[in-house]
Amino acid sequence: xxxxxxxxxxxxxxxxxxxxxxxxxxxxxxxxxxxxxxxxxxxxxxxxxxxxxxxxxxxxxxxxxxxxxxxxxxxxxxxxxxxxxxxxxxxxxxxxxxxxxxxxxxxxxxxxxxxxxxxxxxxxxxxxxxxxxxxxxxxxxxxxxxxxxxxxxxxxxxxxxxxxxxxxxxxxxxxxxxxxxxxxxxxxxxxxxxxxxxxxxxxxxxxxxxxxxxxxxxxxxxxxxxxxxxxxxxxxxxxxxxxxxxxxxxxxxxxxxxxxxxxxxxxxxxx
Numbered sequence: 001x002x003x004x005x006x007x008x009x010x011x012x013x014x015x016x017x018x019x020x021x022x023x024x025x026x027x028x029x030x031x032x033x034x035x036x037x038x039x040x041x042x043x044x045x046x047x048x049x050x051x052x053x054x055x056x057x058x059x060x061x062x063x064x065x066x067x068x069x070x071x072x073x074x075x076x077x078x079x080x081x082x083x084x085x086x087x088x089x090x091x092x093x094x095x096x097x098x099x100x101x102x103x104x105x106x107x108x109x110x111x112x113x114x115x116x117x118x119x120x121x122x123x124x125x126x127x128x129x130x131x132x133x134x135x136x137x138x139x140x141x142x143x144x145x146x147x148x149x150x151x152x153x154x155x156x157x158x159x160x161x162x163x164x165x166x167x168x169x170x171x172x173x174x175x176x177x178x179x180x181x182x183x184x185x186x187x188x189x190x191x192x193x194x195x196x197x198x199x200x201x202x203x204x205x206x207x208x209x210x211x212x213x214x215x216x217x218x219x220x221x222x223x224x225x226x227x228x229x230x231x232x233x234x235x236x237x238x239x240x241x242x243x244x245x246x247x248x249x250x251x252x253x254x255x256x257x258x259x260x261x262x263x264x265x266x267x268x269x270x271x
Contacts, residue, residue, distance in 0.1 A: 007241070010208040010255040011218040015193050016225075017259045019232035022204040024244060027066070028059035032248040035059060035154070036205045038228035041177035042067045045152040047144060051125045051164075052157040054078055055105050057112060059154055059179070064118070071118045072143055074125050076132045080109055125155075127163040136167035140174070150176040150229075159183045165195045172200050178227040181209070186219045201227035206240060208257060211249040220255060 025042070028034030033056045042063070050060055050073040060071055083106035090098040113120045121143075126133040134142075144151065151174050155161055161180060168175065178201060182192055196203055204227060208220035215221065240257040247254045 010220040019234040020236035021233035202232040208255040
């Protein structure tokens, strides 16, 4: 892998190139968990929706400190009870350091989610409803008021995002902004291309996750993308990483990005 000014280089197809002219702000904690979004989205969002909260809601906490709106998070893998069981286990084994590290997320969870304006639903997201899973359509009809038209989505569901891309396109008229992490990019490049092509919001930022594998051809396997409903002039140049970007992990160098045309469209199934 080549390097530029101490950074490793990742290569993405040209369709990943974000539009210029968007005022970006970093929301969320330093390093993994923070995203660059259009700061204008903060002025217009009416509800924040997280799909894939796991054990990090720093994005939502920071977002709500800038814009007070209702929040709904979806993730069946986390709950106050699970945090408590982990804490209890470390205490039972007389592990003071691990107990302290387990106590912090347990207390933070109880403080942040209040079951009224900041709701956590123990459900995963999928294309169709099932045991412990709900579709975006159910989210929008069951949990979101019909007159709520400016939603901001934060989506990190470890590969299941490809099940719901069509739903995001279908309901784009209700989406103010979107931060989404694409996994297994090399195997899903055609799906991502179709989504960026069909999704009417402007792609305004791209950040390869340096914690994930970069292949021998310098394709990053995990890429964070943000989209905005607000105007993006697209006339200027975009250099990546952005000055507000941070490495997802400090153990690996940051990834600069080169964009290249893909001429072998049939090879990757792009139409």
